[in-house]
Amino acid sequence: MSYYSIKDVENLSGIKAHTLRVWEQRYDILKPKRTDTNIRYYDDLDLKLILNISVLNKHGHKISHIAQMSAEELRTELIRLTEKSTDAQDKIQAFTLCMMDLDEERFEYLLAQSIKQIGFENTMLRIIFPFLQKIGILWLAGTINPAQEHFISHLIRQKIIVAIDSLKPNYTEGKKYMLFLPEGEWHELSLLFTNYLLRSRKQRTIYLGQTVPLNDLQEAYKIYKPEFLFSVITSSPSFQQIQQYIYEISRHFPESKIILTGSQVIGQGLDTPENVLILAKIEDLLDFIQENA
Missing domain, CATH: 3.40.50.280 (Cobalamin-binding domain)
Incomplete structure (x- = not known):
């Protein structure tokens, strides 16, 4: 289990720390833990929930409605949105969830969808490398498990090699x-x-x-x-x-x-x-x- 500061979560999700605090207080949708010195932190489950919320909220779902959804409903709706979306940030959020869950099947599917939509080179430039920059900063800070980073890097490496071999x-x-x-x-x-x-x-x-x-x-x-x-x-x-x-x-x-x-x-x-x-x-x-x- 990895642990994230509110700044880590802000960097990964794009949601401002102030907004996260409002959601916690107003909708009771997030329940961060606290250290012995009363510093707020989040675990993997919290981060996955926040990533789901950020995508759904961006696509018009109200926070009050999201707060009533089950974990399965959140996941189903996220899959529906990211499959048809061409927005780079939506894809980055989805890839982050794949990394956290070590979900190779889902990562392969989303990557194939993106390549079909915008091509291999644009997928790498607009989605994969910005995604790697995000997780790389947190990996260096020790807030992401190295195994998760190695897992996703290996999959991306395979895809680049296949693309080179096709030329x-x-x-x-x-x-x-x-x-x-x-x-x-x-x-x-x-x-x-x-x-x-x-x-x-x-x-x-x-x-x-x-x-x-x-x-x-x-x-x-x-x-x-x-x-x-x-x-x-x-x-x-x-x-x-x-x-x-x-x-x-x-x-x-x-x-x-x-x-x-x-x-x-x-x-x-x-x-x-x-x-x-x-x-x-x-x-x-x-x-x-x-x-x-």
Whole structure:
């Protein structure tokens, strides 16, 4: 069982803390627990109820009516709404519930529905990555069970790999990109999706994957000779080591453009040599691919 502060619940549901307190007092719909020091907190059941309420309320259900609904009625109505909705926030709420319940069947169904409605790329950009950003913040804070995060990340990883495999490989045209994560870096989803974006735009890629030592990267570089190197850095190298790492890869690969993104490099005020580019958002990457195709 995980426990959430009122701020956690606010971030996950989009419902302001003040509104949550009003619902508790006026409709007796929520019954948060309190610590020994009288600090309000919520458990998994509370969070699931709040996520259900937020979607139903957004679609016109009055709180007074929701307060009278059974748990099964809430679930049935939520399924009905999220199946036909194209709203990204509705989908994110539904995926959050799938993660909490470890409900693979429901997640697969909702994801397939979204891909059918808006396509794989838009589903990833508009729904999956905003969803991962939300749960990632809470996972780092220790308010989400790591098993839940691993469960959902694994399912998403499988979907990206299937999408990449469905693309016809391009061996002769397009620019050459080498994709890797630095040694000690394991967060692979953004790198995998970048591989998909590049290949779907007829660029050539070599995917080296997670935790690649610099020496191994150099050896692969000698063989493939890419125009671009791309990496996502979210945890390793550490903040204390990242500037030196940037200098090192710039020096070792002077003839290639090195593209970096991730929380360890975005907005950190790092010095970037001439052949290093830091991209802050996915739209910047899409523009870069188009400009350099």
